[in-house]
Amino acid sequence: MQGKLDSTIRRDVxxxxxxxxxxxxxxxxxxxxxxxxHGYIPREVAMELSRELGVKxxxxxxVITFYHxxxxxxxxxxxxxxxxxxxxxxxxxxxxIGEIRTRLGIGEGxxxxxxxxxxxxxxxxxxxxxxxxxxxxxxxxxxxxTAEVAGILDSMRPKEAxx
Numbered sequence: 001m002q003g004k005l006d007s008t009i010r011r012d013v014x015x016x017x018x019x020x021x022x023x024x025x026x027x028x029x030x031x032x033x034x035x036x037x038h039g040y041i042p043r044e045v046a047m048e049l050s051r052e053l054g055v056k057x058x059x060x061x062x063v064i065t066f067y068h069x070x071x072x073x074x075x076x077x078x079x080x081x082x083x084x085x086x087x088x089x090x091x092x093x094x095x096x097i098g099e100i101r102t103r104l105g106i107g108e109g110x111x112x113x114x115x116x117x118x119x120x121x122x123x124x125x126x127x128x129x130x131x132x133x134x135x136x137x138x139x140x141x142x143x144x145x146t147a148e149v150a151g152i153l154d155s156m157r158p159k160e161a162x163x
Contacts, residue, residue, distance in 0.1 A: 006044075012037065013048045027055065027063055031070055040071035076111040076118030078156045080104075080136050085124030087131040092146070096132050097121055099149040116157065 016033045020026040030049065034041055041064055050057040064070040080100060084093045101107060104117050111118045127133040130142025134152075141152060 009042075009045055009048050010052075013045060013052050017049070017052050027053065027060065028067075031060075031063060035070055039075040040073055043072075073111055074115060076115050078117050078137050079120070080117055080134065080153070081120045081122055081125065082134045083123075083125040083127065083132065084121050085128065085131075087128035088124075088133055091131040093132040095146045096134060096144055096149060099146045100134075100153070103150060103153055117153070 013030075013034075016030045017026075019033070020029045023029060030053075031041060034045055034049070038045065046060050046064070047057060049055075050060055064072065082088075082093055082097050082100060084097065097108075100119055104112055104119055106112055106117070106119055108119060108121045125133055125135055125140070127140055127142055130140065132144050133140055133142045134144055135141070136152060136156060141148075144152070
């Protein structure tokens with residue numbers, strides 16, 4: 001099985017490199033393609049990319065860790081994003097953030113150990129008239145009260161875990 005995995009990774013990386021090899025800034029473009037494919041940058045893919053491009057693995061990790069977009073861990077099944085822009089902040093986003101941290105047991109930019117949830121805080125989602133707002137799996141929840149957070153999160157949990 002490991003050989004099949006290795007050949008699949010090698011082929012995928014070679015395809016990405018072939019697509020972007022002649023472009024300036026190709027490492028970032030290749031990393032974007034890998035991130036889009038996997039949802040994060042798996043270590044074995046980064047290692048294969050290092051070999052294929054002839055670039056030190058440390059250089060690849062410098063780029064990955066410099067840009068917030070790139071992730072080194074698999075994403076959670078559900079993505080929870082809280083707006084902490086000015087309007088949301090003034091209307092209680094801090095309390096919403098605190099409640100999510102408590103309920104999920106993780107901080108910003110982290111994924112729960114069961115990989116059910118990933119939690120982020122952003123500056124603005126463009127829904128200032130609905131402050132405070134959060135987005136779960138692309139669905140915006142506006143005028144959220146702290147007491148509503150548990151229900152929102154529980155609705156995303158597997159049915160047996162929500163009970």
